[in-house]
Amino acid sequence: MQSLENATEISFWDVRDWNSRKCLVRVTRRDEVQRLVSLLPGERWGDQRPGCEHILLAVFKTPAGNVEIDFCMACFGGEHQMPKEFYAAFEKLRGKHES
Numbered sequence: 001m002q003s004l005e006n007a008t009e010i011s012f013w014d015v016r017d018w019n020s021r022k023c024l025v026r027v028t029r030r031d032e033v034q035r036l037v038s039l040l041p042g043e044r045w046g047d048q049r050p051g052c053e054h055i056l057l058a059v060f061k062t063p064a065g066n067v068e069i070d071f072c073m074a075c076f077g078g079e080h081q082m083p084k085e086f087y088a089a090f091e092k093l094r095g096k097h098e099s
């Protein structure tokens with residue numbers, strides 16, 4: 001996985017319908033971005049659920065360009081196990097930003 005340590009912004013997208021994908025949450029506060037990145041797996045491999053359909057996408061803006069990773073409650077990028085803390089943080093942010 002590319003290094004996300006220098007990410008300056010993270011946005012979370014609902015990509016159920018790619019043509020009308022919508023941004024769920026955008027995080028730009030430096031401490032908040034760094035906290036989220038710190039919750040991500042290093043090189044830990046997890047179980048990929050067969051037939052898992054990822055309708056969520058995280059976009060990390062880094063100086064080297066955007067890194068896009070699809071995810072769900074069970075996995076992060078398909079090959080990594082979703083860290084519970086990261087998903088919980090995403091859910092919390094999403095709740096906070098939805099009216």
Ligand SMILES: [Zn+2]
Pocket residue numbers: 049052053054071072073074075076078
């Ligand atoms: Zn999955």
